[in-house]
Amino acid sequence: MRYWLPAVLVAGVVASTPALAQVNAQQLVTQGNGRGATACASCHQANGAGQAQAGFPRLAGINADYLVSQIEAFKNGTRKNPTMEPIAKALSPEEARAVATYFAQQKIPVPPAPQVSPEVLQRGERLATRGHWRDKNLPACIQCHGPNGEGVGVDFPMLAGQHASYIQAQLEAYKNGTRKSDPVALMRTVAEKLSAEDMQAVAAYFAGLPAGGPATAGKPAAK
Ligand code: HEC
Ligand code: HEC
Structure with a gap:
């Protein structure tokens, strides 16, 4: 009796392990x-x-x-x-x-051409690569998300080639506080300084960048 229960447990673990592993x-x-x-x-x-x-x-x-x-x-x-x-x-x-x-591990699709005017795209690029230190104390997105928006490690996700509509929606979610998954409110601090026009511009900029830098876990860049 003393050895009966452990034997059943061991048998159970052995039987369920393949299901978990695969x-x-x-x-x-x-x-x-x-x-x-x-x-x-x-x-x-x-x-x-x-x-x-x-x-x-x-x-x-x-x-x-x-x-x-x-x-x-x-x-x-x-x-x-x-x-x-x-x-x-x-x-x-x-x-x-x-x-x-x-x-x-899936191949990164080639992003579609941006659907906004060159002026909007320029505004997006400026925010992404230089931020807005003087009036808004806003760091450049690429300081955290990598020089080409390719992402950095686990914490700073890739933005390059992500859908503009989704990027914009997430910036709004950080700003209005429905998304609080960012450690020490890093993104909420950024998003609250962005106007609706800023969000649209920077989203269009990143959406049009070819994705796939070395920091990604997937395949090499799809140019
Ligand atoms: C100080 C560092 C920092 C800066 C600067 C920064 N981000 Fe982020 N960003 C983060 C972190 C950290 C996350 C992941 C947060 C989480 O897990 O929700 C993130 C997540 C995001 C996401 C969500 C991506 C997804 O896949 O859901 C978007 C969109 C985004 N950032 C856009 C921007 C834009 C646009 C800018 C520039 C205006 C910017 N970020 C500047 C740190 C930063
Ligand atoms: C009915 C549609 C639907 C299905 C099915 C679905 N998703 Fe999603 N998923 C979404 C939407 C919408 C979002 C964006 C949510 C938001 O705005 O925060 C999302 C976001 C995500 C994100 C966040 C991405 C990022 O960059 O931060 C992950 C991860 C994800 N889904 C994984 C999955 C997985 C894994 C499955 C299958 C088990 C799945 N989803 C099934 C609609 C779906």
Whole structure:
């Protein structure tokens, strides 16, 4: 009797380990997990390109650890979104890691040409590369997000080639406080200094940059 219980436990662990270790990321992306996480591909596409008009962000080529941190943020409520919250909550940590790795490894799509005037684009470039120190004490975006918006490590996500509509929506979310996933309010401090015109301009600028620097976990740059 004394040895019976441990033996059952060991057998249980052995039986369940393969299931944990081998999350089928492809299947999860295209079919969901059957427990509330619907197929990521229906919104983000199987290649992670996302859908600009619908506000579904590109996930392809973005640092896997960053993607995991955002799934965590939807789970713990520091990031609010009625669509993503229930999906994130339905993912086990192993599944979150597997899908994040899958998307990080997808090829980064070539961004479409910007749909704004050259003046707006210039304003965006100025904000992105120089900030607005004199009146607003606003640092340049590239100081944190990398010289080409390619992202830096786990904490500073890639912006290059992300959909403008999504970048703009996130800047608004930081500004109005619905997104609080940024450590020590780094992005909220930046976003509160941006006007609606600033946001539109800087979003258009980053959306048009070819993505894929060495800091990304994915494939080499798609030029
Ligand atoms: C019904 C549409 C839909 C489905 C299905 C969906 N997502 Fe999302 N996802 C969104 C939307 C919308 C956002 C942007 C949320 C916001 O504005 O904060 C998002 C954002 C994200 C982000 C944050 C990206 C970033 O750059 O910060 C991650 C990570 C993510 N989704 C992963 C997933 C994964 C993994 C799955 C599948 C298990 C999935 N999503 C399924 C709509 C969807
Ligand atoms: C002081 C450092 C810093 C500066 C300067 C900065 N950012 Fe960020 N940014 C961050 C951090 C950290 C995050 C990730 C926060 C999180 O996890 O929510 C982030 C996230 C973002 C996101 C969300 C990306 C996603 O995939 O969801 C956008 C969009 C963004 N920044 C745009 C900008 C723009 C535009 C500027 C310049 C006007 C800028 N940032 C300047 C630190 C910075």
